[in-house]
Amino acid sequence: MDIVSGMMHGFAVALEPLNLFWCFVGVLLGTVIGIMPGLGPPATIAMLLPLTFQMNPTSAIIMLAGIYYGAKYGGSTTSILLNVPGESASVVTCLDGYQMARKGRAGAALGIAAIASFIAGTFGVLALMLVAPPLARFALSFSSPEYFALMSLGLAMVVLLAGRSMIKALLAMLVGLWIAGIGTDLFTATSRFTFDNSELLDGIDFVVVAIGIFALGEVLGNMESREEGQMLPVPKGLRNLLPTMEELKACRFAFVNGSVIGFLIGVLPGAGSTIASFISYGVEKAVSKHPEKFGTGVPEGVAAPEGANNSETGGALVPLLTLGIPGSGTTAILLAAFILWGLKPGPLMIQDNPTLFWGLVASMYVGNVMLLVLNLPLIPLFAQILKLPVYALYPFIFGIAIIGVYSVSGSLFDVWMLAVFGLLGYAMRKLDYPSAPLILGLVLGDNMERALRQSLMMSQGDLSILVSRPISAVMLVLAAIILIVPLFRKANAWRIKAIEEQA
Amino acid sequence: MKTRMSVVLFVAGLAAMGASTVFAQAFQPSRPIEFVVHTGPGGGADVLARALASIIDKEKLAPVRLQINNKTGGGGLTAMHYLAEKKGENHTIAVFTGNWITNPLVRKEAKISVGELTPIVRLVLEPAVIVVKADSPYKTLKDFIEAAKTTPGQLKQSGGSLTSRDNVVRQLLQKHTGAQWAYISFPGGGERIAALLGGHVNMMVIEPQEAGEHIRAGNMRVLAQISEKHLAGFPNVPTLKEAGYDVAIVPQVRGIVAPPGVSKEAVAYYEDLFAKLAQSASWKQYLADNQFDDGFMKSAELGKFFGEFAEIMRGILKEAGVKVVR
Numbered sequence: 001m002d003i004v005s006g007m008m009h010g011f012a013v014a015l016e017p018l019n020l021f022w023c024f025v026g027v028l029l030g031t032v033i034g035i036m037p038g039l040g041p042p043a044t045i046a047m048l049l050p051l052t053f054q055m056n057p058t059s060a061i062i063m064l065a066g067i068y069y070g071a072k073y074g075g076s077t078t079s080i081l082l083n084v085p086g087e088s089a090s091v092v093t094c095l096d097g098y099q100m101a102r103k104g105r106a107g108a109a110l111g112i113a114a115i116a117s118f119i120a121g122t123f124g125v126l127a128l129m130l131v132a133p134p135l136a137r138f139a140l141s142f143s144s145p146e147y148f149a150l151m152s153l154g155l156a157m158v159v160l161l162a163g164r165s166m167i168k169a170l171l172a173m174l175v176g177l178w179i180a181g182i183g184t185d186l187f188t189a190t191s192r193f194t195f196d197n198s199e200l201l202d203g204i205d206f207v208v209v210a211i212g213i214f215a216l217g218e219v220l221g222n223m224e225s226r227e228e229g230q231m232l233p234v235p236k237g238l239r240n241l242l243p244t245m246e247e248l249k250a251c252r253f254a255f256v257n258g259s260v261i262g263f264l265i266g267v268l269p270g271a272g273s274t275i276a277s278f279i280s281y282g283v284e285k286a287v288s289k290h291p292e293k294f295g296t297g298v299p300e301g302v303a304a305p306e307g308a309n310n311s312e313t314g315g316a317l318v319p320l321l322t323l324g325i326p327g328s329g330t331t332a333i334l335l336a337a338f339i340l341w342g343l344k345p346g347p348l349m350i351q352d353n354p355t356l357f358w359g360l361v362a363s364m365y366v367g368n369v370m371l372l373v374l375n376l377p378l379i380p381l382f383a384q385i386l387k388l389p390v391y392a393l394y395p396f397i398f399g400i401a402i403i404g405v406y407s408v409s410g411s412l413f414d415v416w417m418l419a420v421f422g423l424l425g426y427a428m429r430k431l432d433y434p435s436a437p438l439i440l441g442l443v444l445g446d447n448m449e450r451a452l453r454q455s456l457m458m459s460q461g462d463l464s465i466l467v468s469r470p471i472s473a474v475m476l477v478l479a480a481i482i483l484i485v486p487l488f489r490k491a492n493a494w495r496i497k498a499i500e501e502q503a
Numbered sequence: 504m505k506t507r508m509s510v511v512l513f514v515a516g517l518a519a520m521g522a523s524t525v526f527a528q529a530f531q532p533s534r535p536i537e538f539v540v541h542t543g544p545g546g547g548a549d550v551l552a553r554a555l556a557s558i559i560d561k562e563k564l565a566p567v568r569l570q571i572n573n574k575t576g577g578g579g580l581t582a583m584h585y586l587a588e589k590k591g592e593n594h595t596i597a598v599f600t601g602n603w604i605t606n607p608l609v610r611k612e613a614k615i616s617v618g619e620l621t622p623i624v625r626l627v628l629e630p631a632v633i634v635v636k637a638d639s640p641y642k643t644l645k646d647f648i649e650a651a652k653t654t655p656g657q658l659k660q661s662g663g664s665l666t667s668r669d670n671v672v673r674q675l676l677q678k679h680t681g682a683q684w685a686y687i688s689f690p691g692g693g694e695r696i697a698a699l700l701g702g703h704v705n706m707m708v709i710e711p712q713e714a715g716e717h718i719r720a721g722n723m724r725v726l727a728q729i730s731e732k733h734l735a736g737f738p739n740v741p742t743l744k745e746a747g748y749d750v751a752i753v754p755q756v757r758g759i760v761a762p763p764g765v766s767k768e769a770v771a772y773y774e775d776l777f778a779k780l781a782q783s784a785s786w787k788q789y790l791a792d793n794q795f796d797d798g799f800m801k802s803a804e805l806g807k808f809f810g811e812f813a814e815i816m817r818g819i820l821k822e823a824g825v826k827v828v829r
Contacts (some may be wrong), residue, residue, distance in 0.1 A: 046544030050557040140701035144687075184578065186688045189609055189825050191666045198584060198612040202578035269693045321701070324692040324716050332693065333545030337710065340554070342792060346716020409543075450690070457687050458659060458703065492614050 003129060010358030014366050019059050019359065026063035027367045030070020030425035031374060037078055037086045037211060037404030041071045042329040049337055056407050057341040058356045062363040064337060068330050069121055069313040070362065072273070073371045076113035076306050082397050083105055084215040084404065089273035089309035091210045091439055092281045095161075096294065096301025098218075103297050104233035107241030107383045112248070112299050113306040114375040116255055118368055120307035123259035124266070124314020125364040128321075132350075138401045139267045144454035145466050149475035154275055154440070156479040157224055158283035159486050160291070161436040166486075169437045171427065175443025179204055180449075187453055199413040206274070208405050209442055212418045213435045215401045217425020219394050234386050244298065251303035252485035254284050258307020265308070266315020269327035270451075273312040274443050286482065294490040295436075314364070321357060324345055530768035531566065532594055539597035540570040541582035548598045549573060551627070551757055555598075558785045564776055578606050580613050587615045589762040593769040596623060599760045604809060605666045605816050611828045618813070621765050624777040624803035625758035627790070628798030630730035631668065632737065633709050634723045636699055639706075644726040644746045647706060651682035658684040659704040661695040665825050668755050669708040671816070672729055674823050675750040676743075699723070710755075711736055736794060753815065756798060758805065774802050817829040 014021060033044045045064050052060035075087035080097035093113065100109035125136075142150075155173070162169030183203030194200040223461035237240065258280045264274035278316050284295045284304035319325040324346035326332035338345040343353060350357045367503045388396065405418045428435055452466075467473045540552045549571070554570040574582040584786040591597045599617060607613035612820055635645060641647040651658045662669030665688070685702060689695045694712065698704045700722055711734055717723040727746045728737050743750055759777055761770065780786050781799045790797055801810060822826050 040580055043544040046549060046553065053557065140697055143701055143703035186664055186690060191610070191612060194612060196612050198577040198580040198610070198614070201580060201610065202575070202613055269691070269697045299534075309606055319693070319697070323697075325696050325700075326691070327693055328542075329545065332691070333550075336545065336550045339792060340550075344716050344719075347720035348716060349723060410573060411576060411581070450688075454687050454689070457685055459683075459684075460656060 005127070006354065006358045007362060008485055009354065010360075011059060012380070013355055013359030014062065019062055019363060020366070022055070022059045022063040023066050023367050023371055027070035027073075027371050027374065030067040031074040031371065033067070034071035034074020034086055035077045036086050036407075037400060038207065038407035039404075040330075040408075041068045042333050043407075044071075045330065045333050045337070046069070049333075049340065052337065053340070057343055057353075058340065058359045061334070061356060061360055062367075065317075065360060065364060066367050068334070069310065069367065070371055071308045072121070072313060073117045073375055075437075076117075076307070077213050077382055078400065079172075080109045080113065080302070081382060082215060082400065083218045084108030084397060084400055085210050086404075087309075088210070088443075089277050090306070091214070091274065091310070091418075091443075092277040092305035093302055095281070095436055096297050096299075098214075099295065099297030100299070100302065101297075101386065104235050105247075105297065106234065108247055108299065108381050109297075109302050110240075110241040110379040110382060111243040111376065112251060114304050114305040114372060114379070115243070115248070116258060116303040117310040117375075118261040119255045119313035119366045119370040120262055121313065121371070122365065124128070124263050124311035125361060125368070125464030127311075128314040128317055128364075129265050129361050132318045132322050133220055135267050136318050139269065139319055140323075142268050142270070144451045144458060145469050145472040146475070147268075148448060148451035148455055148466060149472040150265075150271065150450060151270075151275075151444045152494045153475045153479040153482070154279055154282070155445050155448065156297055157278060158437045158440055160282050161434060161440060163295070163432070163434040165432070166323065168431075168433045170191075172433050172435065173437040173441040176438040176443075177445040178441075179209060179438075180445025186450060187457075197274070199411065203369070203446070204417060205405075205408060205414060206439075206442055207408055208414050208417050209421050211405055212403045212421025213425035213428070213438065214396055216418065216422025217429055217435065219397050220422060221427040221429045222264060222390075223394060226478075233456070234383055235386020238380055241383055242376075247299040251299050253287070254300040254303035255286075255307055257284055258304045259311045262308030265316040266312035267318045267320040269319050269325055269461065270447065272328050273309040273316075274300050274317075275447075276312045278302045278307040278440060278443060280308035282482075284359065295434075320345070321350060321360075324349065337348055348488045363449060409428035517575070523621055524580055524612040530593065530766065530772040532772075533567075534594060535568045535570045535687050536565070537595040538571050539582050539585060539595060540571055540573050541575060541598070541600075541602070543573055543575045546575075548600055548757070552598045553749065553756075555626075555780065558780060558783060558789065559776070562780070562783050564779050564783075572686065577610070577612065579603050580606060580610060583607070583613070583620070586620055586760070586762040591764040591766075592762050593765050596759055596761050596773060598757060600757050601668065601755050601812075603760075604756075604812050605820070608813060608817055608827050608829060609666060609820060609825050613757075613829075615763075616813070617760070618806070618809050619763050621741045621761040621763060621770060621803050622809060623759040623761055623770065623773045624802065625798050625800035625805045626777065626781065627708055627757040628796040629754065629755035629757070630724060630796055631672070632711050632714055632734075632736050632740065633672070633706060633726045634699070634709055634714055634718070635726060636707050638723050639724065641705070641726065644741075644743075644748065647726060648676070648680050648682045648748075651684045652680070655683040658706065660684055660686050661689055661693070661698040661704040661707045662686055662815055663690070664688055665823055666716060666816075666820065668753060670727075670823060671753050671819050672708050672750075674819050675753070676748060678822065679750050679802075680749055705802050710794070712792075715794065730796070734794065734796075735791075751815065752799070753819075754757065756808075756812075758798070758800070764813075770802055 020503045075090035078084040078086040079090040079093040084089040097109045261280040263275045315471040320331045326335045542548045603617045607616040
């Protein structure tokens with residue numbers, strides 16, 4: 001089936017009233033669980049699986065996929081309003097989104113997040129439809145050395161996330177890398193830093209650390225100032241709650257950047273949306289005319305990561321649908337769902353089930369429109385949360401944070417860890433350590449170490465495997481450039497200063 | 504002594520025969536049964552548990568619901584410790600996997616071994632096949648092994664952790680043949696397949712259900728099946744023994760256990776519940792869809808199986824260089 005007739009067929013399927021209904025149910029559920037921190041798409045889809053046995057597989061996959069990409073829309077809400085990342089992929093959104101909210105632009109930030117999600121989500125579907133098979137083959141050429149280079153590139157972004165002091169940023173990153181090392185070592189089955197505690201064998205959940213450091217750290221820090229009344233300004237009037245033309249204009253490149261980077265990283269089975277959002281944010285800052293303003297509430301800083309994490313959905317479906325290889329937790333459970341419905345996911349699935357594939361693709365266009373229409377009117381409503389006085393808002397954030405963490409694992413131990421990381425976040429704020437590098441180290445550390453060791457096992461200890469493969473070599477060079485350029489800039493600044501002083 | 508022995512045997516026989524009639528009356532769950540799973544929603548054990556719960560519901564095998572409780576962490580240890588805390592609780596059961604047997608052997612963090620839990624039934628045996636990429640020069644397992652002998656350590660296998668079945672198969676084959684090849688761990692099944700299809704590794708051990716479509720699409724070739732008898736989908740592929748390598752077949756198992764110290768009546772009840780389930784058409788369909796083998800085994804046999812399996816694994820893990828703590 002060629003693309004045009006495929007799409008015609010797909011829309012015929014997706015626009016059937018029943019499928020429209022399930023698509024709406026999916027995106028609505030997705031938005032809701034995206035807004036709630038903790039409970040994510042994999043858990044929701046797993047719990048709904050038994051209900052889908054009675055449905056026809058096409059309707060069922062349309063609904064489950066709706067949950068998957070719908071959650072990506074909702075995830076930004078609590079990041080922006082409360083500095084509580086709703087999903088792991090919306091951690092980066094906290095950096096500028098919450099700062100925008102502090103400046104009274106919460107509505108604008110939510111609007112930009114929704115628009116970026118819509119543009120990038122649609123781009124992801126378009127790319128899934130047009131280039132899935134060749135891109136899937138390209139993704140297979142990625143192996144451990146390339147992943148190591150990609151993670152190095154990501155880690156080099158630390159120089160972009162640093163605040164005033166590079167040393168402090170590097171220290172925070174090292175702490176993140178260390179936390180990533182806690183748990184069981186995959187290669188030797190030995191435990192690291194577990195102190196004979198079985199709760200630590202799987203390592204520390206990234207969401208626990210992120211919510212602790214961002215949300216609790218923020219609340220503890222603000223509590224000191226003993227403000228009465230409202231914490232953040234909320235402008236009156238609908239017009240002031242939506243993004244302005246200038247703000248949207250500033251995001252032009254971010255929409256493109258987020259769409260493309262998110263999709264490409266999504267296609268790789270070993271990366272994921274959190275990494276996609278970090279890299280897209282880094283790229284946005286690197287090419288920006290005013291990089292120093294990132295982290296103070298610039299709209300591009302919201303648009304890029306939010307776009308990337310939505311476009312990633314389309315990318316992640318590429319290896320699943322064309323190769324039968326799940327690249328993430330959510331796609332793994334979709335794979336299990338296919339099997340439960342008696343379908344055979346694999347390289348022949350599109351060929352064998354054109355109705356399902358094209359119906360799904362078409363429903364994702366429809367679903368993205370539904371999400372935009374669903375989310376934009378909710379913005380003024382959500383922005384009202386910030387009108388709560390601090391004595392109500394702070395306990396609310398604490399409650400949301402604790403419920404979010406507990407719902408991930410159902411373990412009280414994680415709630416204690418949340419408290420520990422909340423205190424760490426508070427201490428870091430007090431001592432002026434940036435928190436983003438710590439999160440970056442934590443996200444990348446595990447994957448990076450694993451990729452390096454896999455590479456060295458493949459080459460029997462020969463380090464040249466990392467630079468002798470073209471893709472990996474290019475990315476390592478890029479990483480080196482990102483690390484070295486600021487040094488030149490600094491040297492240049494000194495030079496100019498010295499010349500000026502001489503004159 | 505002799506009479507006492509025969510009385511014991513008689514009672515045991517009676518229990519076995521009449522389990523469904525005599526003891527099932529004695530224990531009836533009065534509230535929802537807590538069904539503990541050690542993976543998060545969507546993980547392998549979780550998907551199995553949800554399928555079991557829905558079959559029991561659909562076939563109306565139990566008067567109450569089975570409520571899934573995900574106790575993740577520690578590669579299964581968190582769930583095992585949770586069961587230990589529920590000592591004597593008749594309304595709690597759990598899905599166990601091979602991890603539950605091997606993990607306590609290598610983890611000093613473990614406070615309990617699977618032998619201390621109450622065995623209920625074994626349900627599933629997951630067979631596996633050895634595959635290479637379709638354009639690989641190795642047509643038979645012998646080709647691969649001989650190549651590994653001439654270039655020791657050069658060929659690569661992708662797989663899970665060192666305690667996984669993938670590595671156990673490698674250890675057994677290496678020991679049997681003297682060949683040596685590298686084992687590269689990947690945390691996710693998708694990454695393992697991607698490494699093989701991308702040509703970054705030479706071979707992998709994979710479940711037939713996962714491999715089936717790749718074989719049909721002509722991306723993978725099967726060299727041998729790791730099972731005693733031929734699997735339904737692979738009538739012409741030799742078993743390890745037929746390929747000339749008579750090594751132990753270490754199965755991947757899944758089944759049901761209960762906390763320590765639950766009542767005999769409750770054990771009989773659950774044994775009977777899952778025996779009925781194992782006979783149901785829905786369950787047979789589930790096994791066929793996933794290309795699992797029916798591994799049904801009752802409580803007493805399962806207890807023995809745990810002991811034997813742990814013994815085999817202890818030896819294999821020691822040889823693999825993993826530190827065994829108990």
